[in-house]
Amino acid sequence: MSWLHLVVFGLLLPETQALLRFGCGQLVTQRFDPLVTPGQVSPHVHQIVGGNAFNLTMHPDLDVPGIATCTTCRFKEDKSNYWTAVMYFKHANGSFARVPQIPNHFTGEYNGGMTVYYNQRPSGNPRVTAFPKGFRMITGRPMDRTNRNFPNTQGEAWALSFRCWQTTGPYDYSNSHAIGPGPFDSINLPNRVCPGGIRSNTFFPTCWDGVNIDSPNHASHVSFFESPADPNVGLFLQDGTCPESHPVKLPQLFFETVWDTRPFNSMYPTDGSQPFVLSMGDPTGYGHHGDYLFGWEGDSLQRAMDNCLDMFGRPADCKELTLISDEEMNSCTLKPQVDERVEDGYLPALPGCNPIQRGPESATMIKDCTAVSTIGVAATPVARGAEVNEAQVTPSP
């Protein structure tokens, strides 16, 4: 194993892992969540990547790869959707600006987005079962404002965390260090300046009940593994034991999102507070969550998991799949359908009704929210009473 590979993929301990690792550019950023709030505008803003079949409602019977005509992900066959909350910077004057996303190291030059991983054991043994048509799941709990302190022996312990990059260089130890306890990761949003930006780490459960493609909370049909078989290989790998209730091993889905906080670091507060907040009004980071809606064409994911056992996960090494260019990825976009501004300059408040809720008790939904709740021309405009910056006031219709 070369030094270069160790550094680039250090977090995954290459000799213990086979993977697909690929970039996905931004598809759209808006208050949509077809998993949790199908048919309704979502309470908070998400950034979404993947196929352009993404919509306000996505019934499990929907032929996602049949409807999508393009994808922002590196593999043409992948019309899945992947999404997370959006990070905002809260200025000392109370206004919010979206924190831009940038591509991760060695994934290409595309618009923002995320890096997606499908991990498995190095030999492909035991065989992982690709997600079936209609499959969807969520990891994390948006209303959480406190650390659940999972024991370190559970797969869930460091499933959701933030990496504080010291530089943006790929060879920086703060990039390659294994995920988990140590100098660079925290379950909460980092309470200090991260000179190179913040990378969020989002792991999904790897054990499935083998029957249900979804569940009422979008989480209980899957489970994290109970304990790693070999504690030396880390907690995230495919080495844990699946509980009897969820015996089927899935590929380990993992997102890395690189938030370019650098432009805001010069405005970092000096009073010990930290200025970043997730779109659901979460300044703690404990509400960090990710959503997945499977949409690979035919059996392409299973074929890739069976045959692409490269320990570095380079897209070009997976001959089962078709690569598309950065330009093709960038040309796949959707227009936001919610009539409100969620980015491009400072906003007077987080979109939706998301006042900052610091916890530690769980966040609560705001009653009598007047934010836009429908899409299309009949949309009700957001109450703009809080708008203070004249230059940004949009005339009322």
Ligand SMILES: *[C@@H]1O[C@H](CO)[C@@H](O)[C@H](O)[C@H]1NC(C)=O
């Ligand atoms: C989204 O759903 C609406 C309503 O069903 C439909 O008209 C539209 O074509 C869908 N968009 C996509 C991208 O499938």
Ligand SMILES: *[C@@H]1O[C@H](CO)[C@@H](O)[C@H](O)[C@H]1NC(C)=O
């Ligand atoms: C806060 O500062 C930003 C950056 O200068 C500015 O764009 C925004 O309008 C300000 N907001 C208020 C409420 O003054």
